[in-house]
Amino acid sequence: MAIKQKYVLGEVIPNSPHAVVSNLPTLTDVCAYEEKAEYVAEAMGQGYPRFVEHRWIQSLTKRMLADLDLPVVSAVVVRSLNESLRHRILGIDPAIHCHSFEQGVYGLAMDLFYFDPESDYKEAEVRLKAFVQHTGCRISSRVAEGVLRGLGCLEVESGAESGAEERINRERIGTETIVEMEDRLSRSIADLSGLQSSGSVSITASGMNAFYTAFKAMQSIQLARGRTQWLQLGWLYVDSGFILQKYLSAEETLSVEYAIGDTESILRTVESLGDSLSVVVLECPTNPFCEIADLKRIAEAVWAQGGLVLIDPSIVSLYNINCTPYADAVVTSLTKYAGHSGDILAGAVVLNEASWAYSELKAVVQTHAISLYGADLIALGASMRGAEASVERMNENTRSVVAFLKRHPKVKRVFAVSENQHERSYLKHSQALGSIVSFEVKGSMEAFYDHLQLVKGPSFGTDFTIVCPYFYLAHYDLVVDTSPQGLLNQLGIDRNTLRISVGCESVDSIIQALESAFSFA
Incomplete structure (x- = not known):
């Protein structure tokens, strides 16, 4: 029987067209995402950029291909790159081509990397997208929004930014x-x-x-x-x-x-x-x-x-x-x-x-x-402007969550900044903890995770609490390697370690959500 979730698969938090967090409510969904299941991809129109290509970026890519009279094949749009980086990308594979758009075309100089549709470009596609992901040079959703609005392809929503920010030196x-x-x-x-x-x-x-x-x-x-x-x-x-x-x-x-x-x-x-x-x-x-x-x-x-x-x-x-x-x-x-x-x-x-x-x-x-x-x-x-106050609240709430987890009978181990011997040597003050706490569940991590009624997915340091099955989302290849020679086994690391980024909500509500989920572990 499906578990009723407070946040459904693919739901973005906050409710913003530029939100970088999308929800993965069950461990099955997490694994399905890592294994590129179609139902997960279809549910995610935006989210953490490492995991999801924003729908507006997809739309802009298709428009640029059409403007060049190119077939709609896989392509990547980046901000205009220096010659060294552009040649580095073109050197990945001969199947990769580049068209550089001057600022006057779309209001912003950009490079479009695409493939010869007659070639066997699938391996080159994987390598290109990995390079762009690792080096962080893909355009943001706000870039896509500004360009699409300038082209008249998006309606201006109430309170949304206009395309005027494209002229960044005069804005x-x-x-x-x-x-x-x-x-x-x-x-x-x-x-x-x-x-x-x-x-x-x-x-x-x-x-x-x-x-x-x-x-x-x-x-x-x-x-x-x-x-x-x-x-x-x-x-x-x-x-x-x-x-x-x-x-x-x-x-x-x-x-x-x-x-x-x-x-x-x-x-x-x-x-x-x-x-x-x-x-x-x-x-x-x-x-x-x-x-x-x-x-x-x-x-x-x-x-x-x-x-x-x-x-x-x-x-x-x-x-x-x-x-x-x-x-x-x-x-x-x-x-x-x-x-x-x-x-x-x-x-x-x-x-x-x-x-x-x-x-x-x-x-x-x-x-x-x-x-x-x-x-x-x-x-x-x-x-x-409001970051310092938010960080102070995260620090305060994290201390309370650490104390709760350390005394909970269904928690094996807790990892937090406050548990370090060098805590006082390098942190700025005694209350400086950050938002991160990691812990091992005594019992079924999957049952705990699936029943937890908090945002679940990547990222951290946000006003809202996020829980992440860290190794599943960051090192899935290590999770599925269960051999004695596997790195996690060699290092004695529990692949089911959970990471929580404590937010600015009422700490009692955070602890209540955790306590409720522990009853299913």
């Missing part, structure tokens, strides 16, 4: 131009990072574009110095991990130390790499286990060897932790926390002004970063 919001707004938001991010200059910050089209931009900048600098050994500490967001696995050059190699809390082992590895050490990459805290590395000792060891440090603190946000003193570059997803409403796609690269590589990094970042579209920047600016 004014009140007394502020888009350029002035970007500088103001960059200054806010610089302040959160303890930096003097907004020039140290690049606001990008997505968190993944921020990561890829920093990756390319560091790679180019270190390869020129003959440094080829990359080191990953702990788990990374899946697309960040893919970049390290797939886009290093032939002479570069990647090592992984999963035990991020074993500082002595990490230091020995860093020292052993010597002059070959290129970049050390980590999330702090880690996702989903909320581990905090000893950043100071690790950074000092890396810098002593001439390496660079890249840190992603998205899991708790720049509002709760400042990693800049221990990194050459910090990358973060502003979709989370800063975009707490749940309908914004943005990221940022923050460069440490004290880094020996600062000037070189800044120059390369500026050539690779895809700037945030005007309408997305406006939405981010509006959201950031």
Whole structure:
């Protein structure tokens, strides 16, 4: 018998045409999504960009193909790319072609990558879409909306943005131009990072574009110095991990130390790499286990060897932790926390002004970063005005949820920032926790998940609570590998670990929903 769900399959939260969260109410739905079941794809017209191509982006793609008198085959629309990245994409496969549209055509310069319909392009399609996904260069739903409105293809809804934001260099919001707004938001991010200059910050089209931009900048600098050994500490967001696995050059190699809390082992590895050490990459805290590395000792060891440090603190946000003193570059997803409403796609690269590589990094970042579209920047600016208050409420509610889970008889283990030995060393204040708690269910995780009456799916750092079967949505290939040699089994990790992003609702209502679901576990 089907379980009545508060949020149905594919329902978007919030009720916004740009919402980045769509609901996956049962574990069967999650697995079906991962296995590309048609019924799940049909239910999702929008959602987390890594998982779903927005319906307006699909419409714009078809329009562009028609304008070129091309058959409707698979294609990808991106913001206008620099020559290096455009050639990188064309080099993926000979079946890929590109048409570059100047700004005068649709009001915004864009590149359309498409395939020769006479060719066997399916493998090339998979590789192209993976590259665009991993590097975060796909257009946003607001880009598609602005262009389609300009073409008269969408009716203007009450309260919706018009297409005027396409002219981003002349647009004014009140007394502020888009350029002035970007500088103001960059200054806010610089302040959160303890930096003097907004020039140290690049606001990008997505968190993944921020990561890829920093990756390319560091790679180019270190390869020129003959440094080829990359080191990953702990788990990374899946697309960040893919970049390290797939886009290093032939002479570069990647090592992984999963035990991020074993500082002595990490230091020995860093020292052993010597002059070959290129970049050390980590999330702090880690996702989903909320581990905090000893950043100071690790950074000092890396810098002593001439390496660079890249840190992603998205899991708790720049509002709760400042990693800049221990990194050459910090990358973060502003979709989370800063975009707490749940309908914004943005990221940022923050460069440490004290880094020996600062000037070189800044120059390369500026050539690779895809700037945030005007309408997305406006939405981010509006959201950031209330972000600090939302983060404070998330921090407060998370502490209560952690306490509830730790004493619950149907919870085996709880992973939270508050459980770390380095909690007080690197977080900004004693209340800084972020929204993330992960836990293992004692009993049936599937029954608990299916009966839980909260939003279920990817993303975090939103005003509303989201529950995610983390490894199913981030590392499904590891979940289905149940062999003794499988990575999760080797590391002793429960594939059924759940991650909850605690929102700003009444904490009693969150706990009540959890308690009710536990009765079915």
